[in-house]
């Protein structure tokens with residue numbers, strides 16, 4: 001043995017510091033301001049980066065070992081799933097539409113997160129924060145890829161997934177997640193972490209994770225369940241980064257508190273609006289229900305979030321603006337969103353439908369204060385029309401909220417029968433909003449939001465047709481021209497689930513008897 | 526549900542995603558291709574970055590290199606996260622075996638104090654060089670265009686962090702923890718290291734991600750790794766009884782050779798794209814390799830004494846040949 005066994009050993013914390021922040025130095029041949037130009041203009045004051053607490057201690061050797069093992073197991077499941085035609089084991093082909101939303105709207109955000117964390121992983125002056133952000137950057141690349149690889153097999157057998165990346169840059173409803181993440185990425189590094197790591201990952205992540213992953217488990221989708229659970233240990237690291245960053249900013253300087261509060265207000269509302277899509281998926285697209293959106297909101301937002309903000313009160317942080325309105329919305333937003341997507345089902349690359357009676361009963365039971373009164377009669381009317389051969393597809397274009405880019409279908413606080421409209425004037429132009437929250441966000445940074453690529457405006461301005469298309473031609477069908485520009489397979493990717501190719505194929509592959517009473521496809525488009 | 530689903534013939538509607546089929550046609554695609562091709566958003570961005578309003582979030586104009594298709598810059602290793610992390614985990618296993626071997630045979634104790642001290646003096650400042658390389662590859666990932674180019678850069682950044690951590694662990698195995706501080710002081714003050722530190726700091730402020738890629742991955746590391754891990758560790762130290770050090774740094778030359786395949790492939794395809802690209806990249810290479818060589822003169826001397834200058838020239842010649850093979854004009 002080594003004779004110098006009496007060598008001094010570093011404690012875990014010191015050892016990790018030597019492996020990370022100990023590698024950094026203050027540059028002198030180039031000014032630090034030039035090497036790290038981006039982390040001061042937001043106004044966050046950091047006096048001592050040494051006070052940054054590493055949210056986790058994972059050196060690359062351990063990281064490779066754990067992650068490599070997780071990947072080995074995950075890909076074995078994905079492989080077996082494909083070999084055994086696992087897609088036929090899902091409860092009902094309607095479930096596949098939840099996966100379509102996932103790969104269209106969520107998977108691209110993993111990629112955005114990967115690039116965003118690469119940027120802040122380079123640009124925080126504090127080396128400890130850089131390392132944590134870099135690790136998240138590769139984790140997010142992992143999530144993008146494992147989701148892609150898991151869904152790849154579904155893509156071979158079902159519509160609505162094959163062109164997800166192209167749609168992400170173009171399709172109207174995907175401007176909601178896209179603008180959300182570009183908003184975060186176009187902010188400075190501290191706002192990015194507040195937006196993504198704290199507001200989204202720490203405060204709201206369960207509201208995303210539970211519906212999709214438990215939804216997958218309940219609906220027989222073992223492939224999605226496996227990647228979801230495989231991502232969970234990554235997520236817990238990401239959440240600790242989020243809370244550490246918030247506490248660090250708040251502890252460094254009292255002048256940071258109002259800035260952080262403004263970001264929390266903004267990103268809570270942005271995140272809440274984005275989750276409308278998840279709420280709808282959870283209440284309407286999972287044939288085997290897990291829990292209602294309302295229940296999830298009560299458990300993960302009202303209880304857990306409430307406790308978190310109680311804890312942050314000692315720093316002078318209060319509940320985000322709009323919290324009460326968001327809580328009131330739990331009775332409504334999933335139903336209002338499904339209604340919108342049901343009507344615009346010609347223009348989105350997934351299927352919608354009217355729930356079965358049993359499902360309507362479940363919704364009545366879960367939403368005793370709203371469903372029977374406001375939403376059930378409407379759905380029953382749609383079903384009646386559809387069964388009479390008149391499935392309705394809206395061909396008009398909705399007004400969008402300038403901030404969240406969701407069509408204006410949310411109702412007034414306190415009055416679920418009245419659509420909520422807000423507007424403001426900036427630079428001589430009028431801008432429209434779905435809520436006080438979105439209006440307020442715009443007014444804080446109008447120069448940012450006037451840049452919004454609003455799909456409906458873009459269509460009206462003629463930017464969403466293929467080259468050579470002439471909108472002045474008699475009989476011009478703008479929706480058809482837009483769907484062509486989307487590169488959407490009309491009749492296969494869109495319309496009602498009833499009568500869809502997915503429905504037919506799934507029944508044939510499973511050897512199920514043809515379903516009685518399938519309605520004919522009717523209506524416009 | 527135990528009906529013979531597996532046996533039933535079920536015909537797929539398609540084989541892969543459109544973004545992949547655009548390159549390969551509709552046929553079964555590798556996981557690398559599905560993880561890579563056409564992934565990055567390209568159009569209809571909403572807001573300009575507040576930190577750089579002259580560019581879009583993703584913008585080809587951040588580099589002077591022009592590509593008709595940035596997805597031409599493929600990684601010959603076909604790495605995606607899973608294959609990368611599993612490959613590194615395997616390499617880590619063999620590093621652990623080396624540590625066990627070295628410890629069980631007491632090989633570090635058998636090194637002379639002088640050799641041990643020399644190894645620390647040479648290798649500890651390199652922790653910081655690897656850290657600079659980590660930052661620069663983050664830059665390539667964040668500022669570059671197209672997943673084919675940017676995703677391997679992030680893996681490379683993490684590899685460089687791994688290298689810095691391997692060196693740290695080595696220092697802690699060879700000596701007291703104070704050895705890290707000593708290496709840091711040399712890095713910050715010792716005249717032998719100042720030209721290299723100046724060079725590294727200068728690369729940290731290059732804005733063009735492709736230039737960063739050439740300056741860091743081809744020019745600097747292309748000289749540094751063969752010089753240090755080839756000439757110094759494997760030759761010089763080994764002869765003096767420092768084989769243990771060679772065993773405990775075995776990851777670095779192995780990784781350098783592996784990742785050089787990616788670096789050369791990127792350079793080769795980008796240079797072959799146009800005369801302008803070839804000229805630009807060749808110039809970057811010429812500029813940065815000359816600076817790197819100059820900065821490494823005192824390092825080579827510290828490592829190899831009078832033989833250092835010659836060793837450095839030999840390494841440069843080999844790297845020039847590599848660059849020529851990748852299509853650069855020197």
Ligand SMILES: [Fe+2]
Pocket residue numbers: 110113139140143
């Ligand atoms: Fe993720």
Ligand SMILES: [Fe+2]
Pocket residue numbers: 273401402403404405406433434435438
């Ligand atoms: Fe809004």
